Amino acid sequence: MAGMIQQVQMTGIVKRFPGVLACNNIDFDLHAGEVHALLGENGAGKSTLMKILYGMYQLDGGSIAIDGAVRRFHSPADSLDAGIGMIHQHFMLVPTMTVAQNVALGQSSDKKFLLDLKTVTERICELSAAYGLKVNPNDLVGHLSVGEQQRVEIIKALYRGASIIILDEPTAVLTPQEVDDLFIILKKMVKEGHGLVFISHKLHEVTALCDRITVLRDGCKMGTRPAAGVERHELIKMMVGRDLKELSHRDYKPGAERLTITDVRASGDRGTETLKGINLSVHAGEILGLAGVSGNGQLELAECLIGIRKVDSGRILLDGLDIASMKLNERIAKGMAIIPEERMRDGAVNDFSVQDNVFLHDHTDKEFRTGIFLNFKKMAAHAKKLVGEYTVKTPTLETPIKNLSGGNIQKLIMARELARKPTVLIAAQPTRGVDIGASEYIHQRLLMQRDAGTAILLTSEDLDELYALSDRIAVIYEGTIMGVFLRQDTDIQTLGLLMAGIRPGDAPKPDLPIASCEG
Amino acid sequence: MPMAFMLQRNKAAVKAPKKGDGFEFMLRTLVPFLGVFAALAISAVVLLMLKTNPIVAYSAMLQGAFGSISGLSQSLVKATPLLLVGLGVCIAFRASVINVGGEGQIILGSIAGTWMALSFPDLPSAILIPACMTVGFIAGAFWGFIPGLLKARFKVNEILSTIMLNAIALQFMNFLLQGPMMDPEGIKAGTFLAQSARLPESSWLARLIPRTQLHAGLYVALGFAVLVYIFLWRTTIGYQIRAVGLNPNASRYSGINVPFNQMLSLTIAGGLSGLAGVIEVMGVHRRILEGLTGGYGFTGIVAALLGSLHPLGIVPASVLFGGLLVGANTMQRAVQIPAALINAILGLIVLFVSGSALWIHNIIKKRKTAAVVLAPVKDAEQ
Ligand SMILES: Nc1ncnc2c1ncn2[C@@H]1O[C@H](COP(=O)(O)OP(=O)(O)O)[C@@H](O)[C@H]1O
Ligand SMILES: [Mg+2]
Numbered sequence: 044m045a046g047m048i049q050q051v052q053m054t055g056i057v058k059r060f061p062g063v064l065a066c067n068n069i070d071f072d073l074h075a076g077e078v079h080a081l082l083g084e085n086g087a088g089k090s091t092l093m094k095i096l097y098g099m100y101q102l103d104g105g106s107i108a109i110d111g112a113v114r115r116f117h118s119p120a121d122s123l124d125a126g127i128g129m130i131h132q133h134f135m136l137v138p139t140m141t142v143a144q145n146v147a148l149g150q151s152s153d154k155k156f157l158l159d160l161k162t163v164t165e166r167i168c169e170l171s172a173a174y175g176l177k178v179n180p181n182d183l184v185g186h187l188s189v190g191e192q193q194r195v196e197i198i199k200a201l202y203r204g205a206s207i208i209i210l211d212e213p214t215a216v217l218t219p220q221e222v223d224d225l226f227i228i229l230k231k232m233v234k235e236g237h238g239l240v241f242i243s244h245k246l247h248e249v250t251a252l253c254d255r256i257t258v259l260r261d262g263c264k265m266g267t268r269p270a271a272g273v274e275r276h277e278l279i280k281m282m283v284g285r286d287l288k289e290l291s292h293r294d295y296k297p298g299a300e301r302l303t304i305t306d307v308r309a310s311g312d313r314g315t316e317t318l319k320g321i322n323l324s325v326h327a328g329e330i331l332g333l334a335g336v337s338g339n340g341q342l343e344l345a346e347c348l349i350g351i352r353k354v355d356s357g358r359i360l361l362d363g364l365d366i367a368s369m370k371l372n373e374r375i376a377k378g379m380a381i382i383p384e385e386r387m388r389d390g391a392v393n394d395f396s397v398q399d400n401v402f403l404h405d406h407t408d409k410e411f412r413t414g415i416f417l418n419f420k421k422m423a424a425h426a427k428k429l430v431g432e433y434t435v436k437t438p439t440l441e442t443p444i445k446n447l448s449g450g451n452i453q454k455l456i457m458a459r460e461l462a463r464k465p466t467v468l469i470a471a472q473p474t475r476g477v478d479i480g481a482s483e484y485i486h487q488r489l490l491m492q493r494d495a496g497t498a499i500l501l502t503s504e505d506l507d508e509l510y511a512l513s514d515r516i517a518v519i520y521e522g523t524i525m526g527v528f529l530r531q532d533t534d535i536q537t538l539g540l541l542m543a544g545i546r547p548g549d550a551p552k553p554d555l556p557i558a559s560c561e562g
Numbered sequence: 563m564p565m566a567f568m569l570q571r572n573k574a575a576v577k578a579p580k581k582g583d584g585f586e587f588m589l590r591t592l593v594p595f596l597g598v599f600a601a602l603a604i605s606a607v608v609l610l611m612l613k614t615n616p617i618v619a620y621s622a623m624l625q626g627a628f629g630s631i632s633g634l635s636q637s638l639v640k641a642t643p644l645l646l647v648g649l650g651v652c653i654a655f656r657a658s659v660i661n662v663g664g665e666g667q668i669i670l671g672s673i674a675g676t677w678m679a680l681s682f683p684d685l686p687s688a689i690l691i692p693a694c695m696t697v698g699f700i701a702g703a704f705w706g707f708i709p710g711l712l713k714a715r716f717k718v719n720e721i722l723s724t725i726m727l728n729a730i731a732l733q734f735m736n737f738l739l740q741g742p743m744m745d746p747e748g749i750k751a752g753t754f755l756a757q758s759a760r761l762p763e764s765s766w767l768a769r770l771i772p773r774t775q776l777h778a779g780l781y782v783a784l785g786f787a788v789l790v791y792i793f794l795w796r797t798t799i800g801y802q803i804r805a806v807g808l809n810p811n812a813s814r815y816s817g818i819n820v821p822f823n824q825m826l827s828l829t830i831a832g833g834l835s836g837l838a839g840v841i842e843v844m845g846v847h848r849r850i851l852e853g854l855t856g857g858y859g860f861t862g863i864v865a866a867l868l869g870s871l872h873p874l875g876i877v878p879a880s881v882l883f884g885g886l887l888v889g890a891n892t893m894q895r896a897v898q899i900p901a902a903l904i905n906a907i908l909g910l911i912v913l914f915v916s917g918s919a920l921w922i923h924n925i926i927k928k929r930k931t932a933a934v935v936l937a938p939v940k941d942a943e944q
Pocket of ligand 2: 089090091211
């Protein structure tokens, strides 16, 4: 391709939004043939910096030079003309049009008055062959998977002649398999001489794909490192501003059996049996990790335990008392708490204020009402206390919770549930989609709660997380428990195989079978 | 019509009249009214096409609605039931339930109230009037409870069930007025008018201005606007109703009984419409007669939407709509336009009001994000 950009140089970029300095004197450069990662927590200014390069935002200070010549982009059309394309986190495609139509759509046909779909289709096929971007130009975009739609976006950028392509958190919406496919494509593009900016807050992706890594924090550039040989903890420190606390080695001294699940069967939303006889038990002062690919019954199990899904058969004992047919409120009164997997759907009322969200259950508590009247004074005091104690970052208690970051919402939900001092806590994917700082905090809190004697059932798709936090680990696959292990008796490989439903025939049986584990 | 309401349903989520700032308050109160004016502007074009001078038409309307003591009183008379019905619609909407059953509930309330007044004519006003109101409220509430129960138990769509209950109530009233409740005077005189006997004077609501129909029911309605506000934003039940409307899943996960709250909100909505009915009887007609509901059950929904589903917003919205109803009659007489056009104008108003609600939502959303950034973030990092 002729006229490929060789070098982009952004110098001293400043961008202000009302009340926030989104980019504070940032230098950033990119060469043809490299992937340059922009790493940083939510709100660090990554998207803003790149939207400036793409002409969506106008800079308040600094300059942009392309191959040595200072340029100013007033709109995405400008920068597209210059050879810079951007793929946004939210795709900008028309679902009711075909791939070819979508690609042709943005092209202002200044010469031709007729849409020449045939040429477009041919060009798409060329691009798709050259870069391994598997798409059918005649498919309706609405019928494509998220990964395929992303490929269409990439083709769109290539079609318009972008030699520099910015990808804003491209993996956030993809499955692990799709991520692998994407990386293969991106590497091919680099080989063809493109320069890529890869925005992410996931360390392992950045180190796997990129050549250089620039870390932003709070609008400032913290430094640029070559990806080869960089230490993980160094990057974390640059991102978060401090070292993460190591999860200390902990004694495992399980107390009495708090939660006992015996032969629990239940149906999923489609009416098919999703839980096929679950047996588990959780003791005071332990974290039982439930590993499994999502969709294997974790959600249903959590719902059965908390009481919003009917148990078809089996028993759920809480401190020896069968709660299987109790209402949710009774279970909460008996000491049960849940951090729901779908935080925004099941855990919070988006349009309620931070304060109101603290009282979704507790507003009926005598402490916070006088007769039928809410006691705002006490509510505010309690909410304020929790927000402080759990370091929830919010401008005010009246702020709608949807304006908080995912990590802060999760902290608030956690605060709300733990404030009741539960004896059994179900923590379903508590750190999914939460940034590193908040994840660390949530981990610490879970461990504190464990040490305080709560029995915790933790589900997560992230094996590293489970392995780091759990005292025992159970694996769930298609609604059955494949095995329960003491943490030190197993390893991530074994667990990974079990999660895929494979029982390693030669793997030694855990010396403690389920029953004796509990004893 | 119901389509418009369904579109609006999501928007109930948007309105959270917490302590918003002045700008937001202004936006929320002002823009819907601008929507009304925009609708009137478009209608002006239609009037022009009918070779009618819109200025003449609208000044007749304005004059009729608010230009004289009697016009203003009449507008307030119409605003009273609109306000009560609208308040009920507001409560139901907050729980994500749509009450299209106002007409039937008004009828039930007026029948029960009338029965009470006719059965105990000797009671003193201080007892009889509250008793009639209570009975009317209960009867309307019962008519709201039925669809509420059907929804809670069998997931029956409340729009369908409330509309069907409207028809039943109407036939029930017709039956009573043609038979058991028919005015004995009419029977004696041989006129056989389909109306009930006149209520005893002890049950009449005081007239506020001589030679007008404006009656003390207006105070009751205004009082209920305040009560509903308190109910929704100060009580545990109101909190639950709003939570259920905004996110039924999270409510369920927190132990809030979603179907119960929806049933409750529909019951209260019915009660308020029933109250509107009995007040209409005691304040205006002093008897039940055909056409008593005057479409308030439907127009009240529009007033609730125009009032941004906020009790205190529904007050001016009801007055405006009362004025529109009164003024439209004057206008029709003044410029001789078809009655259907009046309905079309009212329809346009609904459309513009719903549209402006969406617009406001977008603006406020943008401002909120900016505000969050602006506000000093409490740095709670350990
Ligand atoms: N259009 C905007 N208006 C106001 N503030 C914005 C806008 N876009 C981003 N911000 C603010 O700028 C900061 C950086 O945001 P962003 O670049 O999106 O971060 P990142 O992509 O690293 O998560 C944040 O504080 C964000 O709230
Ligand atoms: Mg971003």
